[in-house]
Amino acid sequence: MHKVSFIGGGNMAAAIIGGLIASGTQPTDIEVVEVNADARAQLSARFGVVTHTDLSQARLHPLLVLAVKPQSLPEVAAALATRLAGHLVVSIAAGIRVADLARWLGGHARIVRTMPNTPALVRAGISGLYASPGVDADARSQAEAILRAVGGVVWVDDETRLDAVTAVSGSGPAYVFYFIESLEAAGVAQGLPAETARQLALQTFFGAAKLALESGEEPAVLRQRVTSKGGTTERGLAALDAAGVRAGIGQAVEAASRRSAELGDELGRLA
Ligand SMILES: NC(=O)C1=CN([C@@H]2O[C@H](COP(=O)(O)OP(=O)(O)OC[C@H]3O[C@@H](n4cnc5c(N)ncnc54)[C@H](O)[C@@H]3O)[C@@H](O)[C@H]2O)C=CC1
Numbered sequence: 232m233h234k235v236s237f238i239g240g241g242n243m244a245a246a247i248i249g250g251l252i253a254s255g256t257q258p259t260d261i262e263v264v265e266v267n268a269d270a271r272a273q274l275s276a277r278f279g280v281v282t283h284t285d286l287s288q289a290r291l292h293p294l295l296v297l298a299v300k301p302q303s304l305p306e307v308a309a310a311l312a313t314r315l316a317g318h319l320v321v322s323i324a325a326g327i328r329v330a331d332l333a334r335w336l337g338g339h340a341r342i343v344r345t346m347p348n349t350p351a352l353v354r355a356g357i358s359g360l361y362a363s364p365g366v367d368a369d370a371r372s373q374a375e376a377i378l379r380a381v382g383g384v385v386w387v388d389d390e391t392r393l394d395a396v397t398a399v400s401g402s403g404p405a406y407v408f409y410f411i412e413s414l415e416a417a418g419v420a421q422g423l424p425a426e427t428a429r430q431l432a433l434q435t436f437f438g439a440a441k442l443a444l445e446s447g448e449e450p451a452v453l454r455q456r457v458t459s460k461g462g463t464t465e466r467g468l469a470a471l472d473a474a475g476v477r478a479g480i481g482q483a484v485e486a487a488s489r490r491s492a493e494l495g496d497e498l499g500r501l502a
């Protein structure tokens with residue numbers, strides 16, 4: 232793995248850095264530019280990586296990961312613009328389009344846009360990646376190696392698909408936690424101790440996802456196997472349908488996808 236510089240050392244950067252180190256990258260081959268002193272201290276203590284307060288101190292390794300919030304990206308990119316040569320820039324910022332980032336970076340073309348998710352923290356993430364047609368195979372495989380260190384990867388060949396990836400798997404862990412919280416609360420409402428309800432809800436999510444992954448069966452088939460005619464699941468699922476949960480999930484993904492596109496529009500208008 233090449234030496235890597237991260238600009239922004241928050242949640243997602245820490246997750247990816249953890250994965251890179253676990254898969255063999257030397258901590259001293261990773262530098263992080265992070266404005267927040269607590270975040271810098273945590274990164275050094277946890278991973279032993281090199282940290283800097285601002286960009287002017289950074290060496291800028293050939294592989295650069297932009298991991299600041301989308302709203303901070305125009306400013307960060309402008310500060311980077313004069314310092315880039317053959318660098319490969321990997322952006323994880325939601326919504327920000329390659330063409331806009333390229334412009335902010337002063338016409339830099341070696342960019343791969345990606346959308347990871349927080350299970351990266353436990354190396355069980357999934358990331359969507361997009362590169363413009365002009366980005367060569369070597370750059371694509373370097374970007375892919377970064378994200379593979381924290382989970383699976385899928386490539387999309389149309390950048391607009393990253394809005395859907397963002398809505399399904401980028402934001403997706405939040406929907407899953409919402410469902411887990413709701414299942415736990417419902418168990419408590421039925422008289423279970425909170426700890427027991429949490430254990431049941433969490434292991435059920437983990438077990439069902441593992442079963443679906445390992446069996447390779449259609450989720451709908453696995454669902455039917457749980458659902459005995461005239462039994463309890465049938466009643467539970469009917470209540471979910473009556474409450475419009477499936478439609479609600481569709482609306483959540485649609486709203487998140489729209490917001491991803493909007494972020495691109497809003498910030499893309501900046502010079
Ligand atoms: N949290 C998530 O689930 C996911 C987030 N993303 C994207 O990842 C990016 C980072 O998100 P998080 O890690 O959640 O945010 P975060 O807020 O935890 O991390 C951003 C970090 O950047 C630092 N920062 C701000 N301005 C800076 C500057 N000029 N130079 C250096 N550091 C600076 C902040 O102090 C902060 O520690 C965002 O663009 C977000 O859209 C992508 C996938 C999933």
Ligand SMILES: O=C(O)[C@@H]1CCC=N1
Nearest residue numbers: 325397400401402403
């Ligand atoms: O909420 C957000 O905007 C970011 C992108 C995907 C997950 N978190």
